[in-house]
Amino acid sequence: MTAPRRRELERTGTEGARVPVRDALLGVSPYGAPQLDVPVRLNTNETAQPPPPGFLEEVGHRIRSLELNRYPDRPHHALRDALAARAGLTREQVWAANGSNEVLIQLLQAYGGPGRRALYVRPGYSMYPELCRTAVTEAVEVDLDEGFRLGPELAAAAVAEHDPHLVFVPSPNNPVGTPVEHDAIRALHDDSRALVVVDEAYIDFADPTASVLPLLGELPRLAVARTFSKAFRLAGLRLGYLLTHAWVVEDVQKVRLPYHLDAIKQVAGLVALEQEAAFLDHRAATASERERVRAVLRDRGDVEVFDSAANFLLFRTGVEDLFDRLLDLGVLVRDFSDKPRLAGCLRVTIGTPQENDAFLAALDAALADASLPVPRESS
Numbered sequence: 001m002t003a004p005r006r007r008e009l010e011r012t013g014t015e016g017a018r019v020p021v022r023d024a025l026l027g028v029s030p031y032g033a034p035q036l037d038v039p040v041r042l043n044t045n046e047t048a049q050p051p052p053p054g055f056l057e058e059v060g061h062r063i064r065s066l067e068l069n070r071y072p073d074r075p076h077h078a079l080r081d082a083l084a085a086r087a088g089l090t091r092e093q094v095w096a097a098n099g100s101n102e103v104l105i106q107l108l109q110a111y112g113g114p115g116r117r118a119l120y121v122r123p124g125y126s127m128y129p130e131l132c133r134t135a136v137t138e139a140v141e142v143d144l145d146e147g148f149r150l151g152p153e154l155a156a157a158a159v160a161e162h163d164p165h166l167v168f169v170p171s172p173n174n175p176v177g178t179p180v181e182h183d184a185i186r187a188l189h190d191d192s193r194a195l196v197v198v199d200e201a202y203i204d205f206a207d208p209t210a211s212v213l214p215l216l217g218e219l220p221r222l223a224v225a226r227t228f229s230k231a232f233r234l235a236g237l238r239l240g241y242l243l244t245h246a247w248v249v250e251d252v253q254k255v256r257l258p259y260h261l262d263a264i265k266q267v268a269g270l271v272a273l274e275q276e277a278a279f280l281d282h283r284a285a286t287a288s289e290r291e292r293v294r295a296v297l298r299d300r301g302d303v304e305v306f307d308s309a310a311n312f313l314l315f316r317t318g319v320e321d322l323f324d325r326l327l328d329l330g331v332l333v334r335d336f337s338d339k340p341r342l343a344g345c346l347r348v349t350i351g352t353p354q355e356n357d358a359f360l361a362a363l364d365a366a367l368a369d370a371s372l373p374v375p376r377e378s379s
């Protein structure tokens with residue numbers, strides 16, 4: 001580079017040389033809940049308790065014998081075998097990636113793309129339309145009914161209207177909290193040609209009968225996505241997986257990056273599965289805390305709170321700036337109040353009993369002067 005050119009660049013910076021981002025990304029902000037340094041963080045549905053004692057020691061011990069100068073086991077057979085054994089499936093039906101978000105984008109890369117459509121339920125996980133945009137796939141939505149339910153009739157009508165190539169259904173639903181009815185999944189499947197992806201990120205909190213995994217034998221285009229980020233207390237690990245039919249796993253391998261799953265993560269996932277009982281032993285306590293918080297909200301009279309089978313609660317009030325008021329009091333929750341169908345709604349993750357008490361006290365204070373009626377849903 002010539003000296004004048006270097007001086008010019010130092011003066012102007014590289015902004016002027018910016019390559020225009022693709023049209024679909026113009027004006028887009030990176031997705032993500034705020035990561036704020038406040039005393040009580042109840043906004044991203046992690047489990048409050050750290051992994052069980054002994055986990056990090058065991059991972060540390062095992063990774064000492066890894067050959068980190070070599071690439072990891074690309075098809076991550078040991079981890080898939082362990083996941084398959086847990087689910088009663090074969091290795092060929094299992095696939096893991098960096099969080100269930102990566103599993104979802106890989107499915108879109110394999111079955112979406114220009115000229116293809118993905119249908120997602122609304123309210124639902126806010127990443128679905130974002131992932132569709134990234135994967136250049138048209139996103140279409142089906143609105144849950146008044147009670148936030150997707151019945152078989154609604155499901156059948158939605159696939160008939162949109163003829164999607166993929167369908168995304170969170171179960172339990174995030175942010176609503178309730179599991180999907182199996183008959184709605186059957187209808188989405190049987191009345192379409194789509195791969196029906198049921199996103200069971202929170203399934204380990206729910207009644208075991210809620211999972212659609214047993215439908216795999218009945219529905220040849222069903223895929224179930226899961227994660228270690230929620231009940232498995234390993235959000236920092238970034239590990240998710242897919243339980244499905246062998247042909248889906250074959251196709252997903254066509255879009256994965258080589259060696260996408262690092263060796264340390266593969267070992268950590270295996271150790272977590274070996275220690276599953278200890279990892280999941282908080283679930284009864286989490287559920288009882290959820291019901292305790294729900295009862296307090298329900299009994300207030302100025303809050304509408306929804307049922308939940310997960311580790312969070314969706315609730316609605318008539319106070320427009322409640323999110324900010326809670327934040328001022330050191331409690332971070334998730335704000336859905338500007339989302340379609342969710343006017344006035346916030347979502348709170350169930351934390352430790354102390355965190356939940358702090359949330360309830362902050363809510364009490366924040367609502368103290370605002371004895372407004374709970375608004376009816378607006379669209």
Ligand SMILES: Cc1ncc(COP(=O)(O)O)c(C=O)c1O
Nearest residue numbers: 099100101125174201227229240
């Ligand atoms: C419904 C749902 N699916 C998927 C994810 C993504 O989880 P992961 O951390 O495995 O990428 C989340 C995270 O909040 C979620 O709520």
